[in-house]
Amino acid sequence: MLPTINSIIITQTLYDTLFQYLITPEKEELLKKFIKMMEDHIKSKDNAPFSQPVSALEFLDEGLEELRLLNWMEIPVTVWEISLDESLGEDVYQDELEKVLNLLEDLMIFSRPDKGNMLWVYPYSLVR
Numbered sequence: 001m002l003p004t005i006n007s008i009i010i011t012q013t014l015y016d017t018l019f020q021y022l023i024t025p026e027k028e029e030l031l032k033k034f035i036k037m038m039e040d041h042i043k044s045k046d047n048a049p050f051s052q053p054v055s056a057l058e059f060l061d062e063g064l065e066e067l068r069l070l071n072w073m074e075i076p077v078t079v080w081e082i083s084l085d086e087s088l089g090e091d092v093y094q095d096e097l098e099k100v101l102n103l104l105e106d107l108m109i110f111s112r113p114d115k116g117n118m119l120w121v122y123p124y125s126l127v128r
Helices: 009-019 025-044 054-060 063-069 090-105
Strands: 078-081 109-111 118-122
Touching: 009 025, 009 063, 025 054, 054 063
Parallel strands: none
Antiparallel strands: 078 118, 109 118
């Protein structure tokens, strides 16, 4: 989980810091993708923290320790899935999904990693 920030500047600093741990073009592409996801998250002004599973960051090797030194944390995340009646038409389905998400925003802190029905729900005490 990325520490609370208000600026995109951190992403360039993070890229510069983590770049030193990458030794292949494939890993550099993965880092660029990671930084892009972080930038998109910051620009979205989402209430949930930016986070990625540790398994998705293993390409950083020793860079993972660097993230910890920069106050990144490993926290437990509960995975939820919203299940609505699939017989609904696409427009109705999206409207109902939006209603559910709006209700849940008042109750918990979550993110939608793929903008689908999957939610990552964060421990309230750790992200507020």
